[in-house]
Amino acid sequence: MVFKSRQTIVLVALVVAMIFGAIVLRTLGYHPPSAGAFCLSDYHRLQPVKTTVLSRTTQTPGRWNRIEIYRTNGIEGIDSLQCIAKNIDTNCHFILCNGRIGGDGQIVSTEKWAQQMPVIRSSYNDLGPGAQDERTIFVCVITNGPNARPTNYQMKRTEILVIELCRRLGISPKSVRYPDDWWRSNG
Numbered sequence: 001m002v003f004k005s006r007q008t009i010v011l012v013a014l015v016v017a018m019i020f021g022a023i024v025l026r027t028l029g030y031h032p033p034s035a036g037a038f039c040l041s042d043y044h045r046l047q048p049v050k051t052t053v054l055s056r057t058t059q060t061p062g063r064w065n066r067i068e069i070y071r072t073n074g075i076e077g078i079d080s081l082q083c084i085a086k087n088i089d090t091n092c093h094f095i096l097c098n099g100r101i102g103g104d105g106q107i108v109s110t111e112k113w114a115q116q117m118p119v120i121r122s123s124y125n126d127l128g129p130g131a132q133d134e135r136t137i138f139v140c141v142i143t144n145g146p147n148a149r150p151t152n153y154q155m156k157r158t159e160i161l162v163i164e165l166c167r168r169l170g171i172s173p174k175s176v177r178y179p180d181d182w183w184r185s186n187g
Helices: 002-028 081-088 151-171
Strands: 066-072 095-096 106-108 136-142
Touching: 066 151, 081 136, 095 151
Parallel strands: 066 136, 095 136
Antiparallel strands: 095 106
């Protein structure tokens, strides 16, 4: 007899806890509490990288042989991220947003990538030797200032983008160049 009453008490406590939890979640709506530097609820709102690397033009094996990641502290005169991405004169293949321009960690492919066109970057000193090759994929990471570091989202999403591009296009991981201080701690 005591066993049945114990089961009943546990069952009632479980139902009450579930109702209370549902009320709390409904009260929060779709605004989850902050969860530090890397909150999965924000991360899952971003478009998957596998979708981002697709293009309208056929991606032929051997077309691309290296990846250059570089930072900029903004894009002058930006009206909207989509306008920049659709502009054929945008001088990179992918843009990684910082939260001020687009969502933090959002990856936007540009028209150059959609058409599989090369980027010619002759005026940038931050690029490695041989980076002027027409077979280089350029990834622009927008930071919050000239000396600012990429956010944790940006670093993680850049890593995922690079892995997917290397896998899909047969690029050697040794042919990927990050800015010199990329791996320095964000803390």
